[in-house]
Amino acid sequence: MVANATLHNMDEVARLGLMIGDTVIIRRAGDVIPQVVQVVAERRPENARAVQVPQTCPVCGSHVERTQLIKRSKGKETVTEGAVYRCVGRLACGAQLKQAIIHYVSRRAMDIEGLGDKTIEQLVDEKLIGSPADLYKLKYEQIIDLEGFAEISSNKLLKAIADSRQPTLARFIYALGIPDVGEETAKVLARSLASLDRVKQALPEVLTYLPDVGLEVAYEIHSFFEDEHNRNVIDALLGECGLQLQDQGELGAEFAASTTLEGLIDKLHIPSVGPGAAQTG
DNA sequence: GAGGAAGCAGGAAGTTTTCC
DNA sequence: GGAAAACTTCCTGCTTCCTC
Numbered sequence: 001m002v003a004n005a006t007l008h009n010m011d012e013v014a015r016l017g018l019m020i021g022d023t024v025i026i027r028r029a030g031d032v033i034p035q036v037v038q039v040v041a042e043r044r045p046e047n048a049r050a051v052q053v054p055q056t057c058p059v060c061g062s063h064v065e066r067t068q069l070i071k072r073s074k075g076k077e078t079v080t081e082g083a084v085y086r087c088v089g090r091l092a093c094g095a096q097l098k099q100a101i102i103h104y105v106s107r108r109a110m111d112i113e114g115l116g117d118k119t120i121e122q123l124v125d126e127k128l129i130g131s132p133a134d135l136y137k138l139k140y141e142q143i144i145d146l147e148g149f150a151e152i153s154s155n156k157l158l159k160a161i162a163d164s165r166q167p168t169l170a171r172f173i174y175a176l177g178i179p180d181v182g183e184e185t186a187k188v189l190a191r192s193l194a195s196l197d198r199v200k201q202a203l204p205e206v207l208t209y210l211p212d213v214g215l216e217v218a219y220e221i222h223s224f225f226e227d228e229h230n231r232n233v234i235d236a237l238l239g240e241c242g243l244q245l246q247d248q249g250e251l252g253a254e255f256a257a258s259t260t261l262e263g264l265i266d267k268l269h270i271p272s273v274g275p276g277a278a279q280t281g
Numbered sequence: 282g283a284g285g286a287a288g289c290a291g292g293a294a295g296t297t298t299t300c301c
Numbered sequence: 302g303g304a305a306a307a308c309t310t311c312c313t314g315c316t317t318c319c320t321c
Contacts, residue, residue: 106309115308116307116308116309119307119308180287180288180317180318181288182287182288182289183287183288184286184287184288185287185288213319214318214319214320215319216317216318216319217318217319282321283320283321284319284320284321285318285319285320285321286317286318286319286320287316287317287318287319288315288316288317288318289314289315289316289317290313290314290315290316291312291313292311292312293310293311293312294309294310294311295308295309295310295311296307296308296309296310297306297307297308297309298305298306298307298308299304299305299306299307300303300304300305300306301302301303301304301305
């Protein structure tokens with residue numbers, strides 16, 4: 001039985017002419033994903049309302065903005081509207097904080113077993129954690145007070161958190177939850193730049209030299225590390241929380257081989273000089 | 282613009298853990 | 302020890318983005 005069918009794409013809502021109160025036809029796309037196919041117009045109630053994007057986040061009250069897509073053609077960048085709306089509150093938003101921590105502890109990220117969605121919700125709601133760094137400050141007495149936890153599970157969770165203190169650079173980058181950066185992109189960043197400091201400091205134009213990293217992803221990575229809150233969390237993780245990143249070292253051969261001086265000058269829009277250069281007036 | 286890849290997401294089934 | 306709840310993992314199509 002299909003219990004839910006979500007529709008986040010406002011362009012798709014507009015295309016379907018969907019209104020609140022409508023009856024819709026859904027199908028299972030393949031075996032799994034429920035898809036809204038069509039609105040049953042004849043069943044539309046008189047009090048049907050238009051779907052409106054909220055101006056503020058229902059959880060934290062922060063402004064909601066539409067994502068923007070950056071495209072480059074013939075050296076010119078153009079900005080168009082994306083399909084996704086986002087709360088700008090980031091980790092100050094409780095809902096985003098919970099999802100960020102759920103992602104951080106997931107198996108493919110920091111692999112902290114015993115921390116599921118429900119437990120993380122409890123920890124955030126009880127204000128025991130306000131960022132991934134707070135996980136490493138949790139105490140036995142705090143965990144055992146949680147619903148569903150007893151002695152064995154509390155000790156197990158503390159051990160799992162402690163065991164996660166030496167992640168590879170790729171896992172750590174993936175765990176940070178940078179938009180559009182999944183496992184593969186995190187591996188590329190780790191393999192090519194081989195140090196978190198290089199990833200943090202890389203300009204978007206430089207990041208686009210990496211395989212499968214375009215402008216859109218490069219700007220997401222750059223703005224993530226520009227954000228003061230994100231920087232503070234990372235500093236706390238690597239400082240007081242005692243995380244030690246593995247696999248850091250020299251600049252990867254993959255990046256060095258793909259980077260030429262001419263390429264960098266072009267990507268960074270540095271005006272050319274010399275006999276053939278355009279004259280300024 | 283086309284083709285391909287990565288990321289994302291809902292449901293189901295299996296596993297683990299707690300509680301009574 | 303059994304029931305119930307929570308958690309994990311897998312499956313696979315859609316959307317978005319990247320490269321050519």
